[in-house]
Amino acid sequence: MTKENTTFNFDQIIPRHATGCSKWDSLEKVFGSEDVLPLWVADMDFPSPEAVIRKINERASHPIYGYNTQESSLYQSIIEWVKSRHGWQIEKDWILLAPGVVPSIALSILALSEPGDGIIIQPPVYPPFFASIKDNDREIVLNPLLLKDGRYEIDFEDLEEKLSNSKNKLLLLCSPHNPVGRVWKEEELRKIYELCQKYKVDVLSDEIHNDLVFSGHKHTVFASLGTPACKQSVTFMAASKTFNIAGLNFSFMIVPCQRRRALIERWMHRLHINRNNLFGVLATEVAYQEGDAWLDALLSYLEKNADVLVDFVQTRLPRVKVNKPEGTYLAWLDFRAYFTNAKELEHFLVHTAKVGLNSGANFGSQGEGFARINLATQRSILLEALNRIEKALLAIDRNGKK
Numbered sequence: 001m002t003k004e005n006t007t008f009n010f011d012q013i014i015p016r017h018a019t020g021c022s023k024w025d026s027l028e029k030v031f032g033s034e035d036v037l038p039l040w041v042a043d044m045d046f047p048s049p050e051a052v053i054r055k056i057n058e059r060a061s062h063p064i065y066g067y068n069t070q071e072s073s074l075y076q077s078i079i080e081w082v083k084s085r086h087g088w089q090i091e092k093d094w095i096l097l098a099p100g101v102v103p104s105i106a107l108s109i110l111a112l113s114e115p116g117d118g119i120i121i122q123p124p125v126y127p128p129f130f131a132s133i134k135d136n137d138r139e140i141v142l143n144p145l146l147l148k149d150g151r152y153e154i155d156f157e158d159l160e161e162k163l164s165n166s167k168n169k170l171l172l173l174c175s176p177h178n179p180v181g182r183v184w185k186e187e188e189l190r191k192i193y194e195l196c197q198k199y200k201v202d203v204l205s206d207e208i209h210n211d212l213v214f215s216g217h218k219h220t221v222f223a224s225l226g227t228p229a230c231k232q233s234v235t236f237m238a239a240s241k242t243f244n245i246a247g248l249n250f251s252f253m254i255v256p257c258q259r260r261r262a263l264i265e266r267w268m269h270r271l272h273i274n275r276n277n278l279f280g281v282l283a284t285e286v287a288y289q290e291g292d293a294w295l296d297a298l299l300s301y302l303e304k305n306a307d308v309l310v311d312f313v314q315t316r317l318p319r320v321k322v323n324k325p326e327g328t329y330l331a332w333l334d335f336r337a338y339f340t341n342a343k344e345l346e347h348f349l350v351h352t353a354k355v356g357l358n359s360g361a362n363f364g365s366q367g368e369g370f371a372r373i374n375l376a377t378q379r380s381i382l383l384e385a386l387n388r389i390e391k392a393l394l395a396i397d398r399n400g401k402k
Ligand SMILES: Cc1ncc(COP(=O)(O)O)c(C=O)c1O
Pocket: 042, 099, 100, 101, 102, 103, 126, 174, 178, 206, 208, 209, 238, 240, 246, 250, 251
């Protein structure tokens, strides 16, 4: 169990209804019902750090919101954050600013592969991974994760087979992994690194959840493993998940190889992606400069939520399976003892339990019978959701009725 910080109050509920927020304001559209407690899309029900709120308010109080420019202090804040939190020394020239991680992944796919090329992903995995490959006329190549005693692992034998096929040009890595919550160990990443080097496959490493890692685990930046890893990779990061500023549409890519960077920049010019959201830039800079203590407190709150979830599931929902996530604020619930059909599980969660979780089937066929729950909410909301699920499952246990 983890120690909790009391300086920041993550228990306080701040209603988000009618703020134009995706998580709470699009329930009818997403779930076909307004009557669900939402614990789905990956943002948090917590306010951003004070320093971020202050900075945005200060800038917003100036009434002109024209085109902005990026100060060198922004780059400096990124360089220092990546060094201090992740031990990786990067250079300013390596950083490309972008409007989000998913568009950056699509850009990198366009820049570093050709139509028809294979791109390897490791399902169950974040749904836009599938779309960014398919929508750009590349081929999705699956290297499914293996579920061993409730814990997901990489199938290296299968990965080597896929990497050795010269049609497959990129590996799209999710590190830490959404939805299974693995924080890949250095030795696992090193194995990937060696295989990718052997078969000359570049790695697109989505590390958006890099700061959200629980006690006993450590995030290793893939590109920090050595010079070839650094050269043969693009790293995607953002302050958006960490500091709950996803609505400000700002992220960055780290591309140490000059040739690969030029290819990506060429696509950015073609698509005229050369502006960044004024507030996203300011919020990222100040969060990286002043957000350490807030983040540490957040992590201990999130980890306690993860402990509460695991304890609840083990004691009160024994036929549901869950593993404590090592990082991210997402947990992956295995309902297969009750439902193997995704549609039936979705219907049960929305209409019987009245909770809005992400359907596991959206993360690939390996996710059928699973659901993803977002733990980044007040503990009282999390417990309410779990109580609802318990009550609904008890009815099935009692009379077999779904
Ligand atoms: C692995 C991963 N990548 C990217 C994103 C979204 O990134 P962005 O909003 O910057 O496009 C998410 C959001 O949930 C995510 O989990």
